[in-house]
Amino acid sequence: MPQLIVDPWFNILISSWVIFLIIIPPKVMKHYFNNEPKMAKTHDSKTYPWDWLWY
Template sequence: MPQLNPSPWLLILLFTWLVFLTIIPPKILGHTFPNDPASQNTEKPKTESWVWPWY
């Protein structure tokens, strides 16, 4: 297997990670979601127990 000169590949790798870490995250985080979940009431609804005649 031939040996590759690491200098151009290392530069390409570093530039790729630079793009991934600086340019792409703000673009992804800038999206807004159309269906934001509404805040739900934290109070539990009052439930009534069932009154069944057990024989």
């Protein structure tokens, strides 16, 4: 059975994992994304009571 011959397939497997784990992540992380996340507010905003009359 040709599937059991590991000579070419193992090299392809190892080289593809090297590409996906070592080469591609730094290239993706160098991109500048337009929608940078902003820091959340550290203080709570003040809430005002509801002063409408219900009658």
